[in-house]
Amino acid sequence: MFDNLSNRLTSSLDHIRGRAKLTEDNIKDVLREVRMALLEADVALPVVKDFIAAVKERAIGTEVSKSLSPGQVFLKIVKQELENVMGKANDELNLRVAGPAVILLAGLQGAGKTTSAAKLAKYLKEREKKSVSVVSADVYRPAAIKQLETLAGEVGVDFIPSDLSQKPIDIVNGAIDYAKKAHRDVLIVDTAGRLSIDEDMMAEIKALHAAVNPIETLFVVDAMTGQDAANTAKAFGDVLPLTGVILTKTDGDARGGAALSVRHITGKPIKFLGVGEKTDALEPFHPDRLASRILGMGDMLSLIEEAEQKIDKEKAEKLAVKLKKGKGFDLEDFKEQLQQMKSMGGMSSMLDKLPGMGQLGNIQDKVNDKMFVQMESLINSMTPAERHNPDVINGSRKKRISAGAGLQIQDLNRLLKQHKQMQKMMKKFSSKGGMQKMMRGLGGMMPGGGLPGGGFPKR
Numbered sequence: 276m277f278d279n280l281s282n283r284l285t286s287s288l289d290h291i292r293g294r295a296k297l298t299e300d301n302i303k304d305v306l307r308e309v310r311m312a313l314l315e316a317d318v319a320l321p322v323v324k325d326f327i328a329a330v331k332e333r334a335i336g337t338e339v340s341k342s343l344s345p346g347q348v349f350l351k352i353v354k355q356e357l358e359n360v361m362g363k364a365n366d367e368l369n370l371r372v373a374g375p376a377v378i379l380l381a382g383l384q385g386a387g388k389t390t391s392a393a394k395l396a397k398y399l400k401e402r403e404k405k406s407v408s409v410v411s412a413d414v415y416r417p418a419a420i421k422q423l424e425t426l427a428g429e430v431g432v433d434f435i436p437s438d439l440s441q442k443p444i445d446i447v448n449g450a451i452d453y454a455k456k457a458h459r460d461v462l463i464v465d466t467a468g469r470l471s472i473d474e475d476m477m478a479e480i481k482a483l484h485a486a487v488n489p490i491e492t493l494f495v496v497d498a499m500t501g502q503d504a505a506n507t508a509k510a511f512g513d514v515l516p517l518t519g520v521i522l523t524k525t526d527g528d529a530r531g532g533a534a535l536s537v538r539h540i541t542g543k544p545i546k547f548l549g550v551g552e553k554t555d556a557l558e559p560f561h562p563d564r565l566a567s568r569i570l571g572m573g574d575m576l577s578l579i580e581e582a583e584q585k586i587d588k589e590k591a592e593k594l595a596v597k598l599k600k601g602k603g604f605d606l607e608d609f610k611e612q613l614q615q616m617k618s619m620g621g622m623s624s625m626l627d628k629l630p631g632m633g634q635l636g637n638i639q640d641k642v643n644d645k646m647f648v649q650m651e652s653l654i655n656s657m658t659p660a661e662r663h664n665p666d667v668i669n670g671s672r673k674k675r676i677s678a679g680a681g682l683q684i685q686d687l688n689r690l691l692k693q694h695k696q697m698q699k700m701m702k703k704f705s706s707k708g709g710m711q712k713m714m715r716g717l718g719g720m721m722p723g724g725g726l727p728g729g730g731f732p733k734r
């Protein structure tokens with residue numbers, strides 16, 4: 276989402292890096308560029324104005340540092356002010372209530388409420404070990420209830436049935452009774468989409484809110500609407516006491532204006548980002564990490580958290596034991612590693628979070644996820660003996676394997692080279708251990724990370 280903004284900001288900040296001193300004069304041009312970059316990213320004007328004023332005030336003369344260069348000081352100020360605009364730290368959901376903690380979702384049509392209800396249910400079930408029920412109070416769109424039922428089944432949480440003939444208030448009161456009796460920790464209430472100018476519908480959700488008194492009332496909004504996201508959030512917030520925002524569709528080509536405007540315009544924190552259509556595509560919103568990402572410093576923390584969540588620990592341990600016993604890391608293990616990376620959203624989603632990736636431009640295109648598919652199909656086209664001991668792969672075997680995968684011999688050579696590198700890395704990894712090494716190793720797999728021959732070419 277932040278690619279353009281990130282590129283613009285990092286290149287304008289480059290201009291100030293070498294300066295000996297920050298003065299009103301020499302930061303004027305940079306500030307103008309930063310301002311343009313923010314406006315182009317569709318950040319709301321009042322936010323841009325306040326942001327620029329804050330950076331300017333802090334930058335001029337005030338902060339002299341012995342250890343940082345003026346450029347670094349400036350960068351630090353920009354980063355801190357970006358965090359300030361977005362809300363400093365992650366605002367967690369407040370679920371500390373007796374009985375089911377009710378979470379009410381509201382928003383415009385198609386914003387992603389129903390999808391977010393399922394994502395949130397999965398998130399709370401898996402990461403916070405909560406027992407979760409979901410219910411739909413959308414009695415206007417015929418397929419809406421069924422949609423939530425299907426998604427609830429997919430993520431394995433309890434779906435409380437409702438019916439088009441019922442009143443939303445009755446549905447939700449019934450659901451609360453049920454969730455109480457069933458000792459659920461959380462009840463997520465999906466509602467119909469509505470416009471803030473539709474008085475009847477706004478009165479309905481206001482009454483619903485008053486009747487059920489949810490601990491969290493989240494406004495779900497599409498990031499593609501840019502600064503309008505902040506404006507509609509404000510309009511809803513005038514009617515409903517919102518406790519936070521879920522910003523959806525940040526995986527699209529949204530420019531970032533929504534993420535940077537919502538907090539400042541509404542005073543409400545963004546609590547989650549929707550990052551894809553699948554039910555696991557929900558991330559807690561961390562302003563500090565996002566600020567780093569925007570400024571091209573990467574977001575290693577999120578990456579490591581994600582790795583911890585998604586890497587199959589059992590398989591990883593088995594591999595570690597195997598390596599400790601002195602057995603080699605063979606191509607079968609390599610294939611398993613590729614599958615694990617795929618389950619982490621693939622290389623492009625990982626690359627997004629690595630430092631400096633923004634400036635490298637279209638690296639994602641080069642290291643696209645097809646690379647995994649190609650590597651896997653090459654390994655699949657080998658015999659078990661070849662996978663176990665790649666050294667037996669001679670010229671004629673190479674021909675057979677690459678033809679079997681529909682690829683060139685040079686593709687296979689590249690895979691074998693990469694495997695050798697991984698093997699070396701795995702040896703180091705297994706002797707001392709540690710996630711950080713593993714992550715560094717992953718970095719080594721990428722072009723520019725020292726891999727001879729680079730990645731697979733784009734096809």
Ligand SMILES: Nc1nc2c(ncn2[C@@H]2O[C@H](COP(=O)(O)OP(=O)(O)OP(=O)(O)O)[C@@H](O)[C@H]2O)c(=O)[nH]1
Pocket residue numbers: 382383384385386387388389390391413416419466467468469523524525526527548549550551552556
């Ligand atoms: N790419 C992407 N698509 C999303 C995301 N969240 C939701 N969608 C898609 O947006 C569309 C609408 O999502 P819904 O969850 O049905 O939206 P809603 O707010 O419940 O819609 P109504 O009930 O009609 O008001 C669906 O096609 C979703 O797959 C996201 O974070 N990323």
Ligand SMILES: [Mg+2]
Pocket residue numbers: 388389390413419465466467468
């Ligand atoms: Mg819906």
